[in-house]
Amino acid sequence: MxxxxxxxxxxxxxxxxxxxxxxxxxxxxxxxxxxxxxxxxxxxxxxxxxxxxxxxxxxxxxxxxxxxxxxxxxxxxVPAGLMKLKKEFLALKQGSMTVAEYRDKFIQLSRYAPTEVDEDEKRQELFMEGLNDGLQYQSLSHTFASF
Known part of the structure; x- marks a missing residue:
């Protein structure tokens, strides 16, 4: 090639x-x-x-x-199913999940989008964007050392 x-x-x-x-x-x-x-x-x-x-x-x-x-x-x-999982990760929202369930699902699916979470700041930002509105609002005033 x-x-x-x-x-x-x-x-x-x-x-x-x-x-x-x-x-x-x-x-x-x-x-x-x-x-x-x-x-x-x-x-x-x-x-x-x-x-x-x-x-x-x-x-x-x-x-x-x-x-x-x-x-x-x-x-x-690159199987189509893999790309589907990447899209699922990028669209992931907390919804009715607990924060722990959302975190676990986020970590599990993040493997299919490595460039989107290759830096801790990007990982934190994507995670917070998927949180329910109330939690998103509360987390804005906090700075986290790492994901």
Missing amino acids: AQNMQNIGQGNGNAPPHVRDKWGEFLKGHPPVFKHSTDPLQADDWLRAIERQLEIAQCDDKEKVLYAFGYAFRSHH
Whole structure:
């Protein structure tokens, strides 16, 4: 895969000097190489990292061979059910659960959205957003050292 992407980016070497080397810019970001993973979240994380690098290099749609490849990659390595669990996590609200039940469910589902909770501040913010309004209001005046 990486070799094929490298061959595509090299072209024929006859580009005019004023043309930006987007492929070179992409490679300067040291994009991760995907070898194999049984963890669908790792596969999804890799794809997101590649997409981010392509955006940083300002590749247009024609240059993003990834678009045609990305859908097939994600559907093969990242089951739809996993993405459903991520959406469930992002929409999680306390509702009729106790705070302890909500916390346990939050922690359980947060595994499916690692980039959304990779920092303690983000984790706290998402947790508080899901609390019932009264508890949300009460927690605004407090600062918590960690989740």
